[in-house]
Amino acid sequence: MEEIGKRRLAAxxxxxxxxxxxxxxxxxxxxxxxxxxxWARSLEPAAGGAPAAKPAKAQGARPAAEAGGAGTESxxxxxxxxxxxxxxxFDAEGELLYSAAVPYGVALAPDAFATYxxxxxxxxxxxxxxxxxxxxxxPGYPFxxxxxxxxxxxxxxxxxEIGPDGRALWSRQFGSVITAYGGSPDLAAFGLMDGxxxxxxLRGEELLSFAPGGSRLPGIYGVAVSPDGLLVAAVCGLDxxxxxxxxxxxxxxxxxxxxxxxxxxxxxxAMSFTADGRNLVYEAPGGAGIYERGTRRESLIAAxxxxxVGEAVEGLGMLALLAGSGEERLLVCASPDDRRLIDLxxxxxxxxxxxxxxxxxxxxxxxxxxxxxxxx
Amino acid sequence: MARLALRGRAAALLACAAGxxxxxxxxxxxxxxxxxxxxxxxxxxxxxxLALASTGGLVRxxxxxxxxxxxxxxGGRSPLPSALGSFVIVEHARQVAGVYSHLAPGSASDYxxxxxxxxxxxxxxxxxxxxxxxxxxxxxxxKEGRWVNPLLLLPPLGDDxxxxxxxxxxxxxxxxxPLGETRSLGQGVYGIALESSDPSAxxxxxxxxxxxxxxxVIDGALAARCVFDVARASGGExxxxxxxxxxxxxxxxxxxxxxxxxxxxxxxxxxxxxxxEDAAGNRRSASWSVLVE
Numbered sequence: 001m002e003e004i005g006k007r008r009l010a011a012x013x014x015x016x017x018x019x020x021x022x023x024x025x026x027x028x029x030x031x032x033x034x035x036x037x038x039w040a041r042s043l044e045p046a047a048g049g050a051p052a053a054k055p056a057k058a059q060g061a062r063p064a065a066e067a068g069g070a071g072t073e074s075x076x077x078x079x080x081x082x083x084x085x086x087x088x089x090f091d092a093e094g095e096l097l098y099s100a101a102v103p104y105g106v107a108l109a110p111d112a113f114a115t116y117x118x119x120x121x122x123x124x125x126x127x128x129x130x131x132x133x134x135x136x137x138x139p140g141y142p143f144x145x146x147x148x149x150x151x152x153x154x155x156x157x158x159x160x161e162i163g164p165d166g167r168a169l170w171s172r173q174f175g176s177v178i179t180a181y182g183g184s185p186d187l188a189a190f191g192l193m194d195g196x197x198x199x200x201x202l203r204g205e206e207l208l209s210f211a212p213g214g215s216r217l218p219g220i221y222g223v224a225v226s227p228d229g230l231l232v233a234a235v236c237g238l239d240x241x242x243x244x245x246x247x248x249x250x251x252x253x254x255x256x257x258x259x260x261x262x263x264x265x266x267x268x269x270a271m272s273f274t275a276d277g278r279n280l281v282y283e284a285p286g287g288a289g290i291y292e293r294g295t296r297r298e299s300l301i302a303a304x305x306x307x308x309v310g311e312a313v314e315g316l317g318m319l320a321l322l323a324g325s326g327e328e329r330l331l332v333c334a335s336p337d338d339r340r341l342i343d344l345x346x347x348x349x350x351x352x353x354x355x356x357x358x359x360x361x362x363x364x365x366x367x368x369x370x371x372x373x374x375x376x
Numbered sequence: 377m378a379r380l381a382l383r384g385r386a387a388a389l390l391a392c393a394a395g396x397x398x399x400x401x402x403x404x405x406x407x408x409x410x411x412x413x414x415x416x417x418x419x420x421x422x423x424x425x426l427a428l429a430s431t432g433g434l435v436r437x438x439x440x441x442x443x444x445x446x447x448x449x450x451g452g453r454s455p456l457p458s459a460l461g462s463f464v465i466v467e468h469a470r471q472v473a474g475v476y477s478h479l480a481p482g483s484a485s486d487y488x489x490x491x492x493x494x495x496x497x498x499x500x501x502x503x504x505x506x507x508x509x510x511x512x513x514x515x516x517x518x519k520e521g522r523w524v525n526p527l528l529l530l531p532p533l534g535d536d537x538x539x540x541x542x543x544x545x546x547x548x549x550x551x552x553x554p555l556g557e558t559r560s561l562g563q564g565v566y567g568i569a570l571e572s573s574d575p576s577a578x579x580x581x582x583x584x585x586x587x588x589x590x591x592x593v594i595d596g597a598l599a600a601r602c603v604f605d606v607a608r609a610s611g612g613e614x615x616x617x618x619x620x621x622x623x624x625x626x627x628x629x630x631x632x633x634x635x636x637x638x639x640x641x642x643x644x645x646x647x648x649x650x651x652x653e654d655a656a657g658n659r660r661s662a663s664w665s666v667l668v669e
Contacts, residue, residue: 105457119505121419139420140505141457154420154505156459157609175521175609177465177475179445181456193445193465193473194521204612217467218518219444238444267446267486268456 033316035333035342035360038370039094043086055094055368077356078128080108083363084350087113089128090368092359098130109144116141125149125166134166146183146227159190161204170204180268182223182232189232191220197234199225199253208253212236212244222269226277231293233280235261235269243282245291257296261289274319279336281319288321290336303332316373320360322353331362333373401438401468401529402493404476404513405430405500408533409578411510413655414525415586415604415616417631418507422586422616422624424523424607425475425514426530427507429578430500435476435511437491438530441468446486460512461504464497471518472529478506508580522608527588527655538658539587542571544648546666547635555648555664563668565640568592568599569629574654584632592636593649600637602627641668 041055078089078097087106088099104118112133114123122137136142138160140153151160156178160171180191187207189199195218199208211218215237222235232246232253240260247256263285271282273293280291287303303323318341323330329351333342352363358373405428412418412427445465447458460477462484467473480501488495502509515524546553547567570592573584592600600620607616607624614624629635649663 107457118502119419119507141459143455143457145455152457152459154418154459155424156504157424158421158614172612173609173614176516177460177463178456179447193475193516194518217442217444219465221445238442264489266443266489267448 032376033341034374034376035344035371036374038359038372040367040369041090041094041096043081043083043088043096043099043366043368077110079354079356079361080110080113080128081352081354081361081363081368082106082108083352083368084365086366087115089113090361092356092370094368094370097128100130105141107142107144107149109147109149112144112149114142114144114149125164134164136162136166136168138162138168143181145181145188146185146225148183148185148188150188152178159188159200161188172198172200172204174198180220180223180234180271182225182271184225184227184229187225187229187232189223189225191223191234191236193219195219195236197223197232197236199232208232208246210246210253212242212258214242214258215240219266221265221267222271222282224271224273224280224282226273226280226293227275228277231256231273231277231280233271233273233282233291235263235265235271235282238264238266241265243289243291245280257291259298279319281321287323288319290319292336297336299337301332301334301336301338303330316358320353320355322351324351329364331360401531402436403530404428404435404438404474404497405433405511406436407433409510410533410574410576410585411508411578411580412512412582413574413585413588413604414523414527414607415634416581416583417586417628417633418582420505421614422607422628423512423582424614425477425512426526427510427512427582428500429508429510429580431509432480433500433511435479435497435500437466437468437493437495437497438474438513439468439493440491441466441474442490443467443485443488443497444473446484448482448484448486458503459505461506462498462501463504466491466497467518472524473516473518475512475514475516477512477514478502478504478510507582508578510578510580517606520606520608522606525588525605525655528605532656535654535656536658537575537654538660539572539574539652539654541650541652541660541662542573542632544650544662544664545569545571545633546641547629553666555666558666560667560669561641563641563643565638567629567635568594568637568639568648569633569635570650570652571630571633572650572652573632586634587652588655589653590634590636591651591653593651594639595647599639602634602636641666643668 039055039057080089089097107114114125116123121139124132125134138151140151142151149162158173161169163169177193178190182189187199196211201207216239220236224233230248241263242260245257246253269283282289288301290299305325321332329346331344334340348364354361360371362369409429411429412423416423444467448462462479463477479498481503483498500511515526517524544555574587576585590602606618615621647665651661653659
C-alpha cells in the first residue's frame with residue numbers, strides 16, 4: 001500500500017513539475033531565418049547600346065528599401081562588381097549606375113575605379129558614374145584597397161601609392177617579388193617571395209618588417225590586415241605551412257598566435273578579416289579556416305575550395321562564404337563553429353558575393369541578384 | 377676565357393665551392409633569343425633578369441628543384457594584380473630561386489611539386505606587363521637577398537657580335553653635351569652618360585640590351601666600373617652592381633643610356649675612354665676628348 005502511495009505521489013509531482021515548467025520556463029520559438037530574393041538583373045547591355053534592362057523584382061517582394069530585418073539595413077553606398085568580363089556599380093535597388101567591359105584589368109573601390117590595358121603606362125581614375133577624377137602616369141597595374149590607391153610596377157617588386165590627384169605619394173622597391181597583399185586604411189602589408197612581410201604606413205614608412213621563418217622553405221602565400229590595423233595575419237612557408245598572427249603592442253608588431261597547418265598551398269590564397277574585424281577567414285584544405293580574434297579560437301567551415309572569404313553578416317555572428325570552382329558554386333552562411341544557416345548550391349562559371357548588413361549581393365556570370373536575410 | 381672568368385665570378389657570387397656546379401643549369405627555352413638582358417632600361421625600370429622572345433615555346437626548369445609559388449593571371453583570388461602575369465617560382469639548388477614569368481595564361485604547371493631539370497613549367501606567353509611574347513627569367517639569390525644576372529649561370533650563347541657604343545655625353549643642368557660634337561665646355565660637375573647596347577636578334581626587345589660591363593677611364597684613371605652582375609633593394613631603392621653599388625634611378629639615363637658617374641671637370645683637355653663588354657666576352661672601346669675652359 002505504501003509503495004502505491006509513493007508512486008502516485010511521484011506521478012502527481014511529475015505532472016505538477018511539467019505544468020510549472022510549461023508556464024515558468026516557456027519561451028517563444030526563435031523565428032526561422034530565410035534568404036528572400038529581392039531582385040535580379042542582367043548585366044548584359046540591351047540591344048542597340050540602350051541601357052541594360054531594369055531589375056526584375058521577385059514576386060511578392062517588398063521594395064528593396066523596405067526589405068531587411070534580420071540584421072542591419074544595407075547601406076546607401078553604391079556596390080561594385082567585377083564579373084564575367086564586365087565591371088560596374090549598382091545601387092541597393094538594383095539600378096545599374098555604371099557598367100563596362102574590363103579591358104585587361106580593373107581596380108575597383110566604392111568611390112572610384114581605374115581600368116587598365118596589359119601594357120598600361122597610365123590610367124584615369126573615375127567616379128562610380130564614370131566621370132574622370134584624375135589621371136596617373138605610371139607604368140604598371142593599379143589596385144585600390146581600404147581607401148588607398150596603389151600602382152604595382154611591371155617588375156612586381158615595386159609599389160607606388162598615388163593620391164586623389166593621381167600623383168605619386170611615395171614609392172617602395174622591395175627585395176623580391178610581391179606575392180601577397182593585405183591592407184587597412186593605415187597599414188599596407190606586402191608578402192614577398194623571400195618569405196618576409198613588410199608593412200608600410202601612409203607616407204610609405206616601414207611600420208612592420210618580419211620574416212616568419214620556421215618552415216623548410218620560406219614564402220608568403222596570403223596576408224590579411226584587420227580593419228583597425230592592429231592585427232596582421234599571414235599564411236607562410238612550405239613544409240610545413242603555418243598561420244602566423246601578429247598583433248601591434250605599443251609601437252611594434254609581435255607574434256600573438258601561430259599554428260602549423262596541414263595545407264600545402266603554393267599559390268595566392270584568399271585571406272581576409274571580416275569587416276567587423278572579429279574573425280580572420282583564410283583558405284584551408286576543405287573549407288575556410290576561422291581564427292576568432294577575441295578568443296583566439298580556431299575552427300573550420302567545411303566548404304570545399306573557398307573563393308571569396310570573410311563576409312560577416314552583421315548582427316548575427318554569421319559568416320558568408322562563396323566556395324566552389326568550375327561551374328559548381330556553394331553559398332554558405334554559417335557560424336564560426338560551422339553551424340549552418342544556408343547551403344545554397346549554384347551553377348556559374350564566375351561568381352561574386354558582397355554582404356552589406358543583411359543583404360546578400362550575389363553575382364552569377366552575367367547576373368546580379370539581391371537576397372535579404374529575413375526572420376519568419 | 378672571358379666566359380670562364382664570368383663563371384668563376386658567378387660561383388663567387390653564389391658562394392659556391394666550385395663554379396662547375398653551375399654548368400648544370402640549362403636555358404629555360406630551347407632557342408633562346410635575348411629580348412632584354414640584366415640591366416636593360418625598360419619602361420618602369422631596369423630589368424633584373426633575362427627576357428627571352430618566343431612564340432609558344434615550352435618553358436623548362438633550368439635545373440631540378442621544387443615549385444614554391446604558382447600564380448595564374450588575371451583574376452586570381454588575391455586583390456593584388458599580377459604584373460608578372462602567370463608565373464612560377466622554383467626553388468633550385470644553392471638557395472637560388474628561379475622566377476619564370478609572363479607564361480601563357482593557364483599554362484603554368486600548378487600540379488607539380490618537385491621538378492627535374494628540363495621539366496615543363498608552362499608555355500611562353502605574353503601575360504602581365506611585357507612588351508612581347510616570351511619569358512622573363514630571373515634568378516634570386518636567397519642567401520644574399522639579391523637578383524643575379526642569369527647570364528652568369530646559364531650556358532654561353534654563341535655570340536661574336538661586340539656591343540655597340542653610340543655616344544658618351546656630359547650632362548649638366550638638364551642639358552646634354554655629346555662628346556665628339558662638343559669641342560669645349562665650361563668647368564663644373566657633370567654627369568657622364570654612355571649610350572651603349574648589345575645587338576639583339578630577337579623579334580622584339582624590352583629596350584636596347586644592356587652590356588655586361590662598362591669601364592670608364594678619365595685621364596688615365598678609372599672613374600667607374602659598372603658590372604651588371606647583381607641587383608638588390610636597399611633603402612627602398614633598386615641598386616645595381618656588387619662593387620660600387622649604384623641606384624637604378626641614378627644609373628638610368630633613358631633608353632640604352634647609363635649615367636656612369638658624376639665628376640668635377642677642371643680646366644684643360646680631358647680624355648675619356650670607355651670599354652664595353654658583353655656576357656660572351658666581346659668587347660668594344662672608344663675614346664673622346666674635350667677642352668674644359
